[in-house]
Structure formats: C-alpha cells, structure tokens
Amino acid sequence: MAADAKCRTIHTPLCSLLGCDVPILLAGMGGVARWELSAAVANAGGFPSLGMVRESPELITSEVTALRAATDRPFAVNLIPAATDPALLDAQITRCLELGVTAFSFFWDVMPNVVGRIKNEGALVLHQVGTADQARKAEAAGADVIIAQGIEAGGHVHGRMGSFALAEAILARTRLPVVVSGGISTGRGLASALALGAQGVQCGTAFLATNESFAHTDHKQRVVDADGDDTVLTDVFVLNWPKGAAVRVIANSVTSALDGRLLGHDPDQLPRDVIAWDDDQGRYRFSTDSPLRTTTGDLEAMPNYAGQGAGLIADVVPAGVRIEQIMRQASFCLNGKPEFSERGQL
Template identity: 50%
Template structure:
C-alpha cells in the first residue's frame, strides 16, 4: 500500500478543504479522500451520498431490496447535486432473484460506475457488473471470502470487522483481519468496522488498507435518512451499548447476526441472542414507512418519515458509536476526519 498527498480532483466544489490523500483506492474511485460512506440499507440515501461525494470522499446509496424505480430516482437525485462518481450498494444473496435482476438492470441503465456488494460472494454478479461497465467493491467478513471475492474479479475488498454495525458477516476484529486480507490479495483493501476518525484511517493505512468504509460515523449527520430518534440514540450511545444478535431476523436468511444499540428487544432476548431465523417470530406490525408495514423483529431501522414504535426497531450501529457526539453536516465529518488524519501523519512523521 502506498499513499501520497495530491492536488484536488477536477470539479471539486469545496473551499478550505483538507489536502487530498491519494491511495490506490482514490485512484480507482476518482475521489480525493480514501473514505467510503456505507450504503447502510436505508440511512444512506441520495442526500447523504451526494454530500459525502461532493466533500471529496466516496458516497453510496443503499438500495438493498429496493424497487428499480426508487433506484432511478435516488441516482437522479445524487446527480442533481454532484457530478462526481458514487456507488450503489446491493446485497445479492438476500434479494429475490427477480428483484435483483431488476435492480441490476436499473443500475446498468443509469450507467452506475461503482457497485458495492455484500454477504456471500457471487462471482456471476461480479461478472455481470463488469460487463455493464461497473467497478466492483465486495464487502466480506473473513479471509476466505476476501480471497474468493478477489478470485471472482472484484476491484477492491471491503474488509469488515466484528465490531461493525448492521449485518456482520464475520467473527474477527478489523485490526486482526485487515492485515491478513491485505497480505493475501493484490487488489486494494478497505477497512470497515471501528473506523470513524482520521486517526483510525491512518491506523488502517498502517495495517495495509487503502482506505476506510464508514457507516456509523455518518448515521447522525444532517443528511442521513435515519429517523431523528435513531440519530439521537446513536449520539447518546457508548461503545459498550451495542449488542451482537440475530433477533432482528425477519427479512434476511436464518442466523444472520447484526450489531445494534441495546433496546427493549435485545433486553428481552438477553439470554437468547443468537440462533434465530425469520420464521421464528410472528408478524406483529409496530411501525409504518410510506406504504410498507414494519414488523417487530424485522431488519427495518427507523427512517425519516416513519411512524410507530421506533424504540423497538433495529438501531444498527457499530462500536464506534461512542465517538459520535452530535448531528453535523456530512461534509464536516469528512473534513474533520481528513484534518485529523493529516495531523496524525505529521505526528508520526516527526517520531525518531
């Protein structure tokens, strides 16, 4: 891994922004900073994606199991706000095959430049994305899956540690897994799980990564599509307030663990947090989002405009939530990370 300071990319609209930091990842994605905003399957909509992208990092819209019409609208909304490249996040293995085909067609028709995939490695999906002219980032949670994704032709690997928020596909911490993955593959590797600051970006670079992938750090931003209640819970949470369980099971395959902020549901199942599947629970409606009825113990998180019992829904967050202290613009989060990263690099450079 090599990184270097550089000039701003053409079309960068920000003034008084931190100096760019170049790695193979920024070269691959065409951004100024090696920071990727996670799609997060809901909170990562067009407003957040565009704000992160315009700030010089790389934004994504989370379109997991969403209709192609929404994908088209969200893509158009991002392009109304910025002319820079961004990504679309899908999860092929948990999406109905017919809907997945429609999602991929919508992304192809929109000429999306980067696709971000997660969960089980699907070589056929990587190949299809490449044929549509897309670069592919594959998020994995194990060394074996990282090697499989590399062999499948992925352009970069997002290496997710156990401390990450949302669905967690591995059992090893990022600090342990990341250098193993970086040593095993030749393509760029991105750290995920526990990364939400400039210092952690520098740590990831030291471990062989080319950048970091952040979800929780952007959850409580002004542009996040998360519900205000959800944002406040993230701000109030400490790193020890997150729970690893698979009780939020309706909507994903059996025994698909997630990391969430503790709530009444995780307290109720405190002695039985793992080993569940979607067929283990009744469909009790507790909230509504537009025309969708939201069930207790489903994978829904509280989104902007949702009504009902927000407290009992899945409040996805990684252990890095303890660093999130207030709601602020996404651009400020990006620039604060980069200012801290440059300060850390300067400090390390002064060591004898």
C-alpha cells in the same frame, strides 16, 4: 464542504481508482444512505455507496437521478445479491446499467455470476466481506476493491473477526486495494488503517449521525448518546434476511428481553407483529427495518444500528463536516502530532 487542501494530501491509489479526493467511503446503508447523504459525501471528496438493498427499479431511478442532479462526482450503488430475490436483483442491475451506473458495491456471500456480469459491462466492483475466504472468492470473481468488515461494525455483520485483524489477514493475500470497515468514526481510525497498509476506510455509523442521512432523528440521537459498550450483536432482528444474519444494534427493550440469548433465532419462529409504519408499509418487531425519517410507531423497539465507534460521535453534523474532522485528525496523526479530542471531535 470539501476537506481542505492540507487534508487532501492523504491520497491513496484507491482515490485515483474511484475518482474521489479522500480515502473515505460511505457504507451503502439500506434506507439511510439515500441520494442526499450520498451527494453530501461525494461533494466533500469522499466516495459514497447509494443504499438500494432490495429497493425497486423505480426507486433506484429516482434516487440515481436526484443524486446526479446534486453532484457530478462518482458513486456506487449498493446491492446485496445473496439477500435479494433473483428476479428483483436482475431488474435492479439491469436498471442500474441502463442508467449508466459505473460502480457497484456488494455485500454478504460472493456470487461470481453477478460480479462477472458487472465486470463484463466495464463497471467497478467493490465487495465487502467478513472473512479472508470471502475476500479470496471476491478477488477470484473479479472484484476491484475489497472492503474488510469487522465485527465492530454496525448493521449487518458477516464475519466474527475484528476489522484490523481481518484487514491484515486479507492484505497478506491480495494485491487489490483493501478498505477497513467497522468501528471507525475518527481520523485516528483512518490513520491506523493507512499505517496497516490499507488504502482507505468505510464509515457507516459516523455518517448515519449526520444532517443528510435518512435515519430518523431519534436513531441519530441514540447514536450520539451511545457508547460502544451499548451495542450488541444479535440475530433476533432477522425478518427479511437469511437465518443467522447477525446485526449490531444499540441495546433496547427487545434485546434486553432476550436474557442474554442474543444469537440463534429462527425467522420462521418469530411472530409478525406490526409495531411501526412507513407510509402504508407495516414494520415488524423483529424485522431488519430501522427507523427512517418517514417512520412512525414504536421506534425504540426497532433495530437502531450502530457500530462500536458510536462512543466517538459527539453530535449530529453535516456529512462534509464529518469528513473534514476525520481528515484533519488523520493528518495530525500521520504527521506525528496526535491531538486530544473529546469523543473524536477536534
């Protein structure tokens, strides 16, 4: 369901660069942003990142193939070079290029050699950053778009500034298109980002709670039931990532047992207790793996990622409906007619 014609008048230069209709990006959520969600966002006019963090080249092939069968709209493949074994990363990029992928989205520390490789192949690079310094490094490496991720964001959070403060700091230093990410679930957030001078927003939590997302139904419902105050920033869910990699999750039995010591955990000192399964793959209590459609076991003790915008998400809807809601509300705000809505719904 594409956004209606009036809503599509919110068109920034970023839309022309990426080939989308509306300035709303789907975050490349690992495990969650699979082909079905990516296709739904693309067909609704947005720009998706297919979440392929540390996935095999074979899965990348099947996901890209399925995505292209479901839409002819452009998309990016999301990888995290700094948190991926170099040999696997090389194989991932090689396979993407063989498949003709024309845009990549990266996150965490900037790796200039990786960005340079993509640019040498003529592809676009969107780089998500958590600090103004990382934004400078991404631009110097050749990135085409900077995604400013604030501490309000769900999932892995790289910086400690708020999303709008970070975006404004980056906008003061770059001519590249800047996208705001973190805690944005409604059209008011999009309108605020555009008023700041950004060219769009990236949403994760708002799309996790959609019909097409690959998140487990329990995770989706926890997002709907949660308020922004129910989320915490912690690095206890750190297995599979570098030490100190913090994530924003909905508080659960694991975080409550920390007695306030949410940060400062060493992955080498955490036990490897299997608490859930995806087919024959065990999931550890303190791993970064979130519950997916295929997951069974102790889902409550797994990281249920959500940003501080969770309190504005009232229900699970198709991704196209979510985009339509955001765009309609943003249009009202930008036209000076902000409407009251219950938990972000018009």
